[in-house]
Amino acid sequence: MFSRQTLAQLAVPALMLVIAAQQIVRVQTSLLNSNRGGGFGMFSTIDSSHLRFLRVEGFDAAGRSLGSCGESVIPDEVLPVLHQARWMPDEARLERLGRAVLGLPVEPSTRLERVLVNSDAKPAARSFDRACTFAARPERVRLELGSVEFDAVNHRARAYRVTAHEVQR
Amino acid sequence: MTMRAEASGLTLAAATHAHAATAGERHIVVLQLSAVLMAVWGTDHPGLQGVLMALCAVLLSSRRLLTSPWPWLLGAGVLGAWISVNSWSIVSQHKIFVFEWVLACGVTLFAPDPERALAVSGRFLLAGLFGLATFWKLAGGEYFDGGFMEWLLLWREELGGILSRFGGLDAALVKANYDAVAQLRSAPITNDWVAIHATPRIDLWGDLLSWGTILGEGVVALLFLAPLSERLRPARDLSILGFVLTVDVAFPYTGFAFPMLMAGLAQAPQRAWVRPVYLGTLVVHTLLVFLIHGHPLGRSILY
Numbered sequence: 001m002f003s004r005q006t007l008a009q010l011a012v013p014a015l016m017l018v019i020a021a022q023q024i025v026r027v028q029t030s031l032l033n034s035n036r037g038g039g040f041g042m043f044s045t046i047d048s049s050h051l052r053f054l055r056v057e058g059f060d061a062a063g064r065s066l067g068s069c070g071e072s073v074i075p076d077e078v079l080p081v082l083h084q085a086r087w088m089p090d091e092a093r094l095e096r097l098g099r100a101v102l103g104l105p106v107e108p109s110t111r112l113e114r115v116l117v118n119s120d121a122k123p124a125a126r127s128f129d130r131a132c133t134f135a136a137r138p139e140r141v142r143l144e145l146g147s148v149e150f151d152a153v154n155h156r157a158r159a160y161r162v163t164a165h166e167v168q169r
Numbered sequence: 170m171t172m173r174a175e176a177s178g179l180t181l182a183a184a185t186h187a188h189a190a191t192a193g194e195r196h197i198v199v200l201q202l203s204a205v206l207m208a209v210w211g212t213d214h215p216g217l218q219g220v221l222m223a224l225c226a227v228l229l230s231s232r233r234l235l236t237s238p239w240p241w242l243l244g245a246g247v248l249g250a251w252i253s254v255n256s257w258s259i260v261s262q263h264k265i266f267v268f269e270w271v272l273a274c275g276v277t278l279f280a281p282d283p284e285r286a287l288a289v290s291g292r293f294l295l296a297g298l299f300g301l302a303t304f305w306k307l308a309g310g311e312y313f314d315g316g317f318m319e320w321l322l323l324w325r326e327e328l329g330g331i332l333s334r335f336g337g338l339d340a341a342l343v344k345a346n347y348d349a350v351a352q353l354r355s356a357p358i359t360n361d362w363v364a365i366h367a368t369p370r371i372d373l374w375g376d377l378l379s380w381g382t383i384l385g386e387g388v389v390a391l392l393f394l395a396p397l398s399e400r401l402r403p404a405r406d407l408s409i410l411g412f413v414l415t416v417d418v419a420f421p422y423t424g425f426a427f428p429m430l431m432a433g434l435a436q437a438p439q440r441a442w443v444r445p446v447y448l449g450t451l452v453v454h455t456l457l458v459f460l461i462h463g464h465p466l467g468r469s470i471l472y
Contacts, residue, residue, distance in 0.1 A: 004281060005280045005286060008277050009286035009287075009288075009290050011290075012269055012276055012290050012294065013293035013294055013296075013297055016269050016294060016298075019265070019269075034305055034309060035262070036262070038265040039305065040262055040305065041301070041305030041309070042305075042422060043382075043420070044305035044309040044311070044317075045311050046317060055357060055358060068357050084256065087258060148350060150319075151316075151362070152319050152320070152372075152375065154362075156363060156364055158361060158363065161358050
């Protein structure tokens with residue numbers, strides 16, 4: 001039906017459209033940020049990883065709040081997960097972060113992941129955050145991933161919650 | 170008369186031969202530069218980058234291997250595996266574009282006319298890139314009221330000096346905006362609005378830049394998508410070169426200019442000016458980005 005010439009020259013542009021189509025669907029049906037996923041939505045929204053932030057609130061066994069902290073409570077070993085969660089804050093990633101904060105064993109990554117994932121997560125990922133600890137050892141943590149919205153007409157901005165997840169010890 | 174015809178026949182043959190040689194040479198140059206692109210910008214992983222550097226050295230040392238699809242498919246396989254393991258949801262878009270370009274370099278070498286195949290692939294990859302970028306800017310809705318660009322002007326500290334000078338916003342208010350955003354990101358989420366200081370001039374800049382971006386990227390997409398006559402085809406080159414030397418210099422998205430220029434060079438018409446202009450643009454872009462942003466490879470200003 002198609003000549004070898006046609007197939008060879010159109011195969012990769014067609015693949016690009018397939019990748020972009022799945023990205024468009026995933027942005028609509030999951031929490032994937034439009035800046036990622038191969039759909040070339042960069043510079044389309046201010047909601048980027050630089051503006052996204054994580055708040056972690058600890059609770060004791062009685063459900064009393066032990067305070068709310070920023071990203072400084074996230075242990076170094078799961079910083080790559082924090083970086084990933086900013087772009088795609090799915091439940092699995094937030095669960096891993098919550099377990100790490102509680103000092104619970106975090107589901108180990110696969111061997112291939114350990115070899116290949118060097119991650120874009122840099123220490124600068126903790127910008128805008130001060131060292132923070134909870135008043136006591138938390139039994140439960142609630143993670144909220146937030147971002148910032150800008151109202152250009154009224155010149156105002158606010159933080160809003162993108163998603164939240166709770167992890168019990 | 171006969172001698173004249175023979176002479177013109179020889180001239181034609183020589184010209185055709187020269188044209189073919191030039192054409193082949195340009196394909197080789199595109200492949201050689203793409204091998205460098207793959208090694209330098211393909212991945213951030215030091216180990217894999219070493220593998221790709223070795224592959225690049227092999228490709229540059231042997232023309233037979235450079236024009237064989239298999240080493241390219243190997244390179245694309247390495248990049249694809251790295252992206253998959255890191256997750257397609259997380260990896261930067263330009264890495265995915267580099268992967269697609271390296272794959273195109275390999276797949277088009279299966280074609281009976283690989284140079285023409287790479288030209289068509291390059292053209293449609295650029296059409297797809299700019300078409301999708303325009304689609305998301307329209308779909309996101311943050312460009313209609315100039316909000317995205319206004320925010321970029323107001324929020325990025327690198328642009329603070331420009332903002333004070335050309336936007337008419339007092340330096341103290343520029344800093345107050347940064348502090349307000351920092352406070353929003355470090356305090357518990359309350360959904361309360363805080364004031365952001367701006368001026369009518371910054372509003373105007375936001376509108377102009379927003380609509381200018383949509384219009385500019387949309388036009389680039391259309392130029393690459395539409396079937397143009399031979400006379401109009403250089404408009405494609407002008408648009409991509411203009412984009413790289415203006416928007417990508419002002420807001421460099423690390424490593425994006427290189428694959429765009431490779432795809433542009435591959436699809437450009439067979440003219441003597443094409444190769445030096447594209448290679449010169451690559452050099453000038455790198456120098457400008459270094460002078461303006463202090464980093465030769467450019468930094469992602471927003472991401």
